[in-house]
Amino acid sequence: MERVERIVKKWYEGLEEGKLLGRRCPECGHIEFPPHYACNECGHLDTEWCEISGKAYATCFIPQSMMQNNPGLTEEYGDFMWAIVQIEEGDILDGMNTVVLKVGEDRLEELNAKLPVPVKPCIVQRDGYKMLFWELDE
Ligand SMILES: [Zn+2]
Incomplete structure (x- = not known):
């Protein structure tokens, strides 16, 4: 422990x-x-x-409306989607924190049509600590 x-x-x-x-x-x-x-x-x-390195690709986007969990990001950061993210080094991230900020479900079809989509780390300040999210690298 x-x-x-x-x-x-x-x-x-x-x-x-x-x-x-x-x-x-x-x-x-x-x-x-x-x-x-x-x-x-x-x-x-x-x-x-x-x-x-921080170089990474989203291999799937999942609309927020399909998820039970809402981490309360909308008020602070606007639209976001969930994603499966593969880092350049190989590991695949798929979980509670694998959120792509500043992108709405209106772009779901467009983005899923051109996978993998480059994303970059977006470290944000939350209540007293920093968290890793992602944003489109475009
Ligand atoms: Zn090993």
């Missing part, structure tokens, strides 16, 4: 500095992002810190 707290702390410290941190496996070179101690590719039990 203590190790998990440390990794979460380091992740947020990275965001404060505008850095995206992952963990590289010394055995197979796989990069875990968001960071995990163990490698999900080969099962090696230790990985080391590395910085992620």
Whole structure:
């Protein structure tokens, strides 16, 4: 548990500095992002810190209206969609924080027709901490 707290702390410290941190496996070179101690590719039990380039592509857009969860972003950031995002280093992000800001469902068809769509990190200040979201890189 203590190790998990440390990794979460380091992740947020990275965001404060505008850095995206992952963990590289010394055995197979796989990069875990968001960071995990163990490698999900080969099962090696230790990985080391590395910085992620931030180059990424959305491979699917999911309209907000299809999701139960609304993280309360609309008031602050306007329209957004959910997405599956693959970083240049390989890992695929698909979860609660994989949100593409500043893009509305009116662009869903257009964007899904030209996948993969380049996206870039968008680190935003929320209640006392920073969070990683994405925005279109166009
Ligand atoms: Zn590995």
